[in-house]
Amino acid sequence: MKHAKTAFTILFLLLLGGFLFIWIQREIEFREELESRPLPDSLHPIVAEKSRELVEEAEEIGIDIVITDGFRSFEEQDALHQQGRTSGGNIVTYAEPGESYHNYGLAIDFALKLDDGSVVWDIERDGNGNGRSDWFEVAEIGKDLGFDWGGDWNRFKDYPHLEMTFGLSIRELQQGWRPEDTME
Incomplete structure (x- = not known):
């Protein structure tokens, strides 16, 4: 036994x-x-489609917006990160290369477009005259489309920023994880 x-x-x-x-x-x-796995070199197809929908839905309620930034290479991220540090201008990002959802094609930034074609980042502007901030109306549309809004962040408010993480952290993206290209 x-x-x-x-x-x-x-x-x-x-x-x-x-x-x-x-x-x-x-x-x-x-x-x-x-x-x-290679790094993306453009916006994720779902993020690109939802960006177009954001512009269209904002226009339907009388708000013209422009997508000011989408996919951002590591080199572009580095240059932006250096702004206000080693190069002129104000600090506009705390994310170094590889630390932004823009670097993986999963984020966009927007601004309000005026009738004369100029662009403003005025979060209090009520251009459509409905008594509500155009900026916050656009952010709500973005959230309804599945974006997370940087204006909801606790540590640092990034009002122009919308992102779709697909449940992936920056660390996972750095390790090579990538979201699917189709909606479920």
């Missing part, structure tokens, strides 16, 4: 070891495959 128990234990440990070896091997292969 003792030998049978020992044999069973050895067999169990061998099977467990084999299972763990296969699992670790697959995990390594999966991580390598993730890390080799």
Whole structure:
């Protein structure tokens, strides 16, 4: 009986070891495959479509907006991050290259467009005359379309910013995770 128990234990440990070896091997292969995924070079298709819808729905209520920024390369992110630090201008971002959803094609920035074609970032403007801030009306449309709005953030308010994270953190995106290209 003792030998049978020992044999069973050895067999169990061998099977467990084999299972763990296969699992670790697959995990390594999966991580390598993730890390080799290329970075996007444009807006995610769903973010691009929802951006168009945002512009159209804002226009329907008398608010003209322009998308001022979308996909941003790591180089563009670095230049923007240097603004107000090592180059002139005000600090406009705290995100370094690879730390912004813009770098993965998952974020846009917008501004209000005036009749003369100029662009303003006036969060109190009520150009459509309905007693509500145009900026906040656009943010609500964005949220209804599935965007998260930077104006809702606690630490730093980024009023022009809308993003779709698809449940992925910046760390996961840095590791190579990418959202699907289709709506569920």
